[in-house]
Amino acid sequence: MKERDYLNTIRSLPAGYAYQKLISQKENLLTYEIVDLNKKMADILQVNVSEAAGSRVHSLNSPLNKEHQYLIGKYLEAFKDKKTVRFDHYLEYLQRWFRITVTPHEAQFFSVVFYDVTSEKEPEKNENKFADNMGLLAQLDQQGNIVELSADWYSLTGYKESSLYGRNMLELIHPEDRVKSKEAFLKVIQGETKSKFINRVINKTGAVLEIEWHVFMRGSAVYCASADVTELRLKEEELNQRQVLLEELADNLPGGIFQLSVSSEGQISFPYYSRSFLAVYDISDAQFKQNAGLAFEILHPEDEQDVLTSLQAAENNNIWNAEYRIYTQDKKVRWIRGKAKSTFLNDGNVIWNGYVSDITEEKKQHLLLQESEEKMRNLYNHLPGMLFQLEIKDEKEFNFNVASEFAEELFGVSSQDILKDPSVFCNLIFSDDVKEVSNAIKKSMKSGGVFSKEYRICHPDKGIRWVRTGATPKRINESTLNMNGYVYDITELYEKEEKLKKRDKLIADISSRVPGVIFQSVSYGRDDFTFLTATGSIADLLETEISEAEMVKIDMIELLSPDDREWMLHKMNEAREKLSTFREVFRIVLPNGKEKWVYGSSVPEKMSDGGIIFSGYLNDMTEIKKYEEALKKSETRYRKLAEKMKEMAYHDELTGLPNRRLLVDRLEQQILQCGRTEAKLGLLFVDLDDFKKINDNFGHDIGDTLLIRVAERLNASVRETDTVARMAGDEFLILFTNIISFDELTAAVNGVLRALEQPIPVEDNALRVKASIGVALYPDHGNNVQELLKNADKAMYQRKHNQKDGFSVFEKNMKFL
Numbered sequence: 001m002k003e004r005d006y007l008n009t010i011r012s013l014p015a016g017y018a019y020q021k022l023i024s025q026k027e028n029l030l031t032y033e034i035v036d037l038n039k040k041m042a043d044i045l046q047v048n049v050s051e052a053a054g055s056r057v058h059s060l061n062s063p064l065n066k067e068h069q070y071l072i073g074k075y076l077e078a079f080k081d082k083k084t085v086r087f088d089h090y091l092e093y094l095q096r097w098f099r100i101t102v103t104p105h106e107a108q109f110f111s112v113v114f115y116d117v118t119s120e121k122e123p124e125k126n127e128n129k130f131a132d133n134m135g136l137l138a139q140l141d142q143q144g145n146i147v148e149l150s151a152d153w154y155s156l157t158g159y160k161e162s163s164l165y166g167r168n169m170l171e172l173i174h175p176e177d178r179v180k181s182k183e184a185f186l187k188v189i190q191g192e193t194k195s196k197f198i199n200r201v202i203n204k205t206g207a208v209l210e211i212e213w214h215v216f217m218r219g220s221a222v223y224c225a226s227a228d229v230t231e232l233r234l235k236e237e238e239l240n241q242r243q244v245l246l247e248e249l250a251d252n253l254p255g256g257i258f259q260l261s262v263s264s265e266g267q268i269s270f271p272y273y274s275r276s277f278l279a280v281y282d283i284s285d286a287q288f289k290q291n292a293g294l295a296f297e298i299l300h301p302e303d304e305q306d307v308l309t310s311l312q313a314a315e316n317n318n319i320w321n322a323e324y325r326i327y328t329q330d331k332k333v334r335w336i337r338g339k340a341k342s343t344f345l346n347d348g349n350v351i352w353n354g355y356v357s358d359i360t361e362e363k364k365q366h367l368l369l370q371e372s373e374e375k376m377r378n379l380y381n382h383l384p385g386m387l388f389q390l391e392i393k394d395e396k397e398f399n400f401n402v403a404s405e406f407a408e409e410l411f412g413v414s415s416q417d418i419l420k421d422p423s424v425f426c427n428l429i430f431s432d433d434v435k436e437v438s439n440a441i442k443k444s445m446k447s448g449g450v451f452s453k454e455y456r457i458c459h460p461d462k463g464i465r466w467v468r469t470g471a472t473p474k475r476i477n478e479s480t481l482n483m484n485g486y487v488y489d490i491t492e493l494y495e496k497e498e499k500l501k502k503r504d505k506l507i508a509d510i511s512s513r514v515p516g517v518i519f520q521s522v523s524y525g526r527d528d529f530t531f532l533t534a535t536g537s538i539a540d541l542l543e544t545e546i547s548e549a550e551m552v553k554i555d556m557i558e559l560l561s562p563d564d565r566e567w568m569l570h571k572m573n574e575a576r577e578k579l580s581t582f583r584e585v586f587r588i589v590l591p592n593g594k595e596k597w598v599y600g601s602s603v604p605e606k607m608s609d610g611g612i613i614f615s616g617y618l619n620d621m622t623e624i625k626k627y628e629e630a631l632k633k634s635e636t637r638y639r640k641l642a643e644k645m646k647e648m649a650y651h652d653e654l655t656g657l658p659n660r661r662l663l664v665d666r667l668e669q670q671i672l673q674c675g676r677t678e679a680k681l682g683l684l685f686v687d688l689d690d691f692k693k694i695n696d697n698f699g700h701d702i703g704d705t706l707l708i709r710v711a712e713r714l715n716a717s718v719r720e721t722d723t724v725a726r727m728a729g730d731e732f733l734i735l736f737t738n739i740i741s742f743d744e745l746t747a748a749v750n751g752v753l754r755a756l757e758q759p760i761p762v763e764d765n766a767l768r769v770k771a772s773i774g775v776a777l778y779p780d781h782g783n784n785v786q787e788l789l790k791n792a793d794k795a796m797y798q799r800k801h802n803q804k805d806g807f808s809v810f811e812k813n814m815k816f817l
Contacts, residue, residue, distance in 0.1 A: 022108035
């Protein structure tokens with residue numbers, strides 16, 4: 001296993017891990033130093049990793065110190081018996097149970113692992129604490145579907161939340177483990193609790209992970225408290241057998257681990273070295289066992305003395321760090337980086353524990369990087385402005401760390417002069433602008449916001465020039481801050497802006513004579529909107545004289561009518577946050593208490609200082625609103641009249657049925673629909689037999705009432721999707737939709753005839769009505785509305801001519817008789 005992989009594995013364990021060194025031991029007192037720890041252990045100690053590494057535990061401001069004496073007793077037990085000690089302990093300040101493993105190693109070193117077992121100790125308390133648990137938590141239903149997961153599941157599986165919720169947990173299990181996992185799950189459903197059950201999970205990338213489960217039922221839900229033990233089980237063994245771990249890691253690292261022993265007489269030996277150490281030096285194991293000094297004999301002649309000298313010098317500070325060259329067996333030059341830490345033994349010997357790696361490719365890349373840096377240097381030195389880094393200490397002392405070469409073109413002084421003496425630059429600033437520049441820098445330092453300022457400098461040859469500086473502050477430490485920025489000449493731009501200001505003044509003069517108000521406002525946060533400027537017409541809008549100084553103090557929110565304030569604030573904030581155009585009609589309350597309707601339109605734009613500037617137009621809509629209200633009333637009356645006219649245009653006035661126009665429209669729509677569904681349509685042309693006799697014998701009033709009753713019976717005999725329409729007099733049309741077969745249409749026609757079989761009561765009379773019906777089928781008897789109507793009409797006349805009282809289906813040889 002590679003060193004990098006080992007460190008990443010240790011630091012990503014779902015348990016706290018620390019590697020520590022014993023400093024002193026007196027009876028029940030123990031002093032030790034944390035050599036290394038992972039993020040989980042730092043979270044348990046409630047300290048930063050960088051703060052804890054290399055520190056003695058009692059010097060840390062950790063809540064664990066209150067329970068330290070109990071832990072020291074266990075540490076002493078491990079050192080006394082020289083074996084691993086494992087115990088469970090409840091940390092009051094975290095309110096969690098931990099299984100703690102203490103493993104002594106060689107010399108004074110020992111490791112400690114804190115594994116969260118709260119889910120095992122107090123499973124009931126984990127039901128609603130998914131977010132706080134340091135392991136993997138899940139809630140399933142009784143079918144094994146995922147109801148809820150802790151965040152660690154997403155990191156473990158690589159799936160997003162939306163991909164896991166509702167999914168069956170068995171889908172994540174390795175196929176070979178699904179049968180036993182399902183059996184275990186069924187036992188849990190039956191009331192059994194499963195602890196320390198291990199199976200394999202496959203994550204999104206296909207990696208197989210070993211998971212230890214604690215599963216139990218609560219109510220109708222299944223709860224799982226789990227941990228990824230893929231690496232943990234291996235690491236427990238490695239921590240107990242550190243030598244085995246070291247060998248496995250050393251042989252797979254992209255470099256070599258070694259232990260160098262230097263006796264008090266200067267004799268050297270290598271008590272330990274990994275196979276990858278030999279690979280880095282291109283030496284065989286047999287060669288090295290025969291001559292350990294070979295590691296020094298193959299040093300490049302130019303680097304040999306530097307390496308030996310650096311080893312001797314490193315004895316004073318315990319750390320050796322060097323880069324040097326060696327010759328491989330094929331006489332090629334290889335660059336090596338060596339790092340080691342020394343331990344002084346009582347017998348005068350020095351032990352160096354270290355690591356070497358091949359950095360030949362890194363050196364090549366370094367040369368390429370140097371070339372790239374040179375190109376970048378040429379680039380920024382030729383920019384039409386000066387790139388700089390200004391270092392400010394204690395808000396008083398300042399120096400330029402970087403100043404590009406364009407400084408000479410821009411300021412008439414060289415970048416070297418500015419780097420040597422920052423006052424050279426300061427003395428160039430126009431005297432009237434020095435205070436403003438200084439205040440702007442202080443404001444940026446205090447707020448952390450961007451420094452942006454336009455000011456004048458005194459160029460030795462060109463005279464007064466305008467420049468613009470933009471810089472971003474970056475806090476290095478409590479006393480030091482760097483301003484990284486760019487300064488460039490804007491003299492020509494400034495002159496153009498002056499011309500624009502004159503033009504703007506002219507525009508303002510003109511706009512003051514235009515109805516409405518042209519304005520600009522600014523916002524630096526939610527619900528913060530203030531006028532910057534507005535044309536003179538604002539006095540007309542507010543019906544009061546107002547100066548520019550008074551205008552910028554107006555709270556635009558206070559102007560809004562209380563009835564409109566809430567929704568208007570929402571719209572204004574929305575435009576601010578989305579930088580979208582604002583267009584609304586709303587009410588304002590004038591200083592005199594009068595209420596006005598106003599149309600407002602504005603476009604937001606983000607400024608360099610973070611604020612949002614709105615440029616827009618306001619217009620008095622009060623009179624227009626009055627006209628709108630009158631128009632609405634008129635429109636309401638017109639709408640009701642139009643609806644009545646539409647009803648009359650598409651419906652029969654006597655029966656209320658659709659008329660021929662509406663039926664034709666629906667028939668056209670249904671023909672289009674049939675083109676997509678391949679269904680058929682049936683069209684019936686219904687003519688009441690001998691209806692004239694009814695009118696002659698009983699009068700037209702009775703005849704009209706009878707027509708209404710017939711319409712009702714026809715409507716009742718068809719489906720809601722079908723249409724019954726009155727053509728004129730005693731003629732009706734019926735449209736049947738979604739006809740599947742001719743038999744279905746025939747059944748529908750017979751239903752219509754049956755509806756007319758029973759006498760129809762009209763006042764004191766029971767009148768019988770019969771009908772002749774012509775039937776046409778779409779598309780068999782016509783592909784358009786006119787053909788279907790004509791052919792249904794022909795079939796009706798054929799029936800009326802032959803025998804009446806029944807129906808005839810259109811045939812091609814039929815004619816009007």
